[in-house]
Amino acid sequence: MKRALYSLLWFCGMPLVLGRLLWRARRQPEYLAHLGERFGRVTPPAGPCIWLHAVSVGETRAAQPLIKTLLSTYPEHRILxxxxxxxxxxxxKELFGKESRIQQAWLxxxxxxxxxxxxxSVRPACGIIMETEVWPNLMRQxxxxxxxxxxxxxxxSARSAKGYARLGGLAREAFAAFRLIAAQSAADAERxxxxxxxxxxxxxxxxxxIKYDVEISPALQALGASFRQLAGQRPVMIATSxxxxxxxxxxxxxxxxxPAEVLLVLVPRxxxxxxxxxxxxQRSGLSLQRRSDNAPIAAHTRVWLGDSMGEMAAYYAMADVSLIGGSWLPFGSQNLIESCAAGVPVMIGPSSxxxxxxxEKAIEAGAALRCADAAGGIAAALALLANTTRREAMGQAGLAFCKQHGxxxxxxxxxxxxxxxxTA
Structure with missing residues (x-):
C-alpha cells in the first residue's frame, strides 16, 4: 500500500517534475539531452553489463578507482x-570518455x-549504487x-537517516533489498x-x-603545474565547491x-x-579573471574564477591552502579528502x-583546521600562508592521512x- 501511494504521488507529480526539468534546462540545456533515458529508454549495452549509478559530480569522481578495477577484473563486461x-x-565523460567499454545514461x-x-533493456549482471541514492521502486524492480x-x-548522516525514517517500511524495504551494503564508517553502518x-x-x-583511493592523472598534474605558473610567485588560497x-x-x-599579493582561486559547486x-x-570590489579566458593572471587580479569542469585536482595542485565549500553555511560540507590528497592544508567551517x-580524522591528524565562520577561515588561511613551516607540516600530514585510510x-x-x- 505504501509503495502504491508513493508511486501514485510520483505519477501525479510528473508534470511538476518535467516543469522543473524545463526550468533547469534554461541554464543547463543538457538536462533535456537524451530525454528518453529518463523514461527508461536506454540503449542496451553490447554484451554482459555491470551497472553503476553515480548521481552527480562527487559520486562520479569517487567511483573512478572502482570503475578502473572493474574494467580490468571483468574484461568481458561493459560498464553502464x-x-x-x-x-x-x-x-x-571527462574521466571515462576515452574508454570504449563505458556507456553513460540518465537513471x-x-x-x-x-x-x-x-x-x-540493460539486463545488468549486478548493480552498484554509489553513496546513498536509494529509490524504492528501482530497488523493488x-x-x-x-x-x-x-x-x-x-x-x-543523522539528518538523512531521519528523512529516510519518515518513509517507514518503504525505506526499510528499499535498504533491505541490497544484497550487500558497504559503509564508509562504523557510524554510517549503524544508521x-x-x-x-x-x-x-x-x-x-x-x-x-573510496575517495581516499582517487588518483590524480598525469594530465591533471601537468595542468595544475601550468596553473601555478600563471600565478607566479603569488601566495594562492583556494575555495572549492x-x-x-x-x-x-x-x-x-x-x-x-x-594583502593585495594573495590570489583567491574560487571554484563554485x-x-x-x-x-x-x-x-x-566584481560587486565586492575584487578584480576578477576567469579560467575559461585562458589568459595570464594579471598582477592586480584578486580572484581567479575556476569556471571549468573536471579540473578540481589541477586547481588543488596550484594552491597553498584551501577552504572547503559547503561548510561555511549549513550545507554539510563538500569533500575535503581531495585537498589532503594534494598535500594542501584544509580550512573547514562549522558545518560538516x-x-x-x-x-574529524583530518583535524585529528593535523591536516585540517576547524574555523568558526568564513572570516575565521580566511584569517586562518592567511596565517598559514605566513607560516611556511606549519603549512608544509599540515600538507605532509594530509598526504599521510590519505595513505593511512586508503x-x-x-x-x-x-x-x-x-x-x-x-566471472572474474
Whole structure:
C-alpha cells in the first residue's frame, strides 16, 4: 500500500517534475539531452553489463578507482554509468570518455514501469549504487529481476537517516533489498542497519571511504603545474565547491583581510552559477579573471574564477591552502579528502555533517583546521600562508592521512566478487 501511494504521488507529480526539468534546462540545456533515458529508454549495452549509478559530480569522481578495477577484473563486461545531473554526466565523460567499454545514461524516474523498462533493456549482471541514492521502486524492480545490488561507499548522516525514517517500511524495504551494503564508517553502518531492519542488517559491512583511493592523472598534474605558473610567485588560497551564499561571505572577508599579493582561486559547486559568482566578485570590489579566458593572471587580479569542469585536482595542485565549500553555511560540507590528497592544508567551517568522520580524522591528524565562520577561515588561511613551516607540516600530514585510510577500493571489489562469483 505504501509503495502504491508513493508511486501514485510520483505519477501525479510528473508534470511538476518535467516543469522543473524545463526550468533547469534554461541554464543547463543538457538536462533535456537524451530525454528518453529518463523514461527508461536506454540503449542496451553490447554484451554482459555491470551497472553503476553515480548521481552527480562527487559520486562520479569517487567511483573512478572502482570503475578502473572493474574494467580490468571483468574484461568481458561493459560498464553502464548512470547519473541524475548534467555535471555528473560531464564529469563521467571527462574521466571515462576515452574508454570504449563505458556507456553513460540518465537513471529513469522512480516509477515502477520505468524502472522495469530500464532493467529489462540493460539486463545488468549486478548493480552498484554509489553513496546513498536509494529509490524504492528501482530497488523493488531489481529484486523482481533478480539483479544483485550493492550500496557502495555508503554514507548516511543523522539528518538523512531521519528523512529516510519518515518513509517507514518503504525505506526499510528499499535498504533491505541490497544484497550487500558497504559503509564508509562504523557510524554510517549503524544508521544503515537501523534503516534496513533485521532483514538487511547482515548485509552491512564497513569498507572505508573510496575517495581516499582517487588518483590524480598525469594530465591533471601537468595542468595544475601550468596553473601555478600563471600565478607566479603569488601566495594562492583556494575555495572549492562553494555554495550559494558562501561566496559573498568569503569575498567580504578576503577583501577586508587579505594583502593585495594573495590570489583567491574560487571554484563554485554548480556551473550554472559561474556568471552570478563572477558578478558578485566584481560587486565586492575584487578584480576578477576567469579560467575559461585562458589568459595570464594579471598582477592586480584578486580572484581567479575556476569556471571549468573536471579540473578540481589541477586547481588543488596550484594552491597553498584551501577552504572547503559547503561548510561555511549549513550545507554539510563538500569533500575535503581531495585537498589532503594534494598535500594542501584544509580550512573547514562549522558545518560538516556530510563528511563528519573524514573531517574529524583530518583535524585529528593535523591536516585540517576547524574555523568558526568564513572570516575565521580566511584569517586562518592567511596565517598559514605566513607560516611556511606549519603549512608544509599540515600538507605532509594530509598526504599521510590519505595513505593511512586508503584501500576501500580493494575491499569493495571483494564484495563485488560475491555478487559475480566465478566471472572474474
Amino acid at each position: 554509468v548512470t547519473h541524475m545531473t548534467p555535471t555528473g554526466r560531464a564529469t563521467g 529513469p524516474y522512480d516509477l515502477p514501469w520505468l524502472a522495469r523498462r530500464f532493467l529489462r 531489481a529484486q523482481v529481476a533478480d539483479v544483485p545490488m550493492l550500496l557502495a561507499n555508503a554514507r548516511l 544503515l542497519c537501523q534503516l534496513a531492519g533485521p532483514a538487511g542488517q547482515g548485509s552491512v559491512s564497513v569498507t572505508g571511504n 562553494t555554495r550559494e551564499g558562501e561566496e559573498a561571505l568569503l569575498f567580504e572577508a578576503f577583501a577586508r583581510q587579505a 554548480h556551473p550554472q552559477r559561474f556568471d552570478d559568482v563572477a558578478a558578485l566578485a 555533517f556530510n563528511f563528519t568522520e573524514a573531517a 584501500g576501500a577500493s580493494a575491499r569493495l571489489m571483494q564484495l563485488v566478487r560475491q555478487l559475480l562469483p566465478g
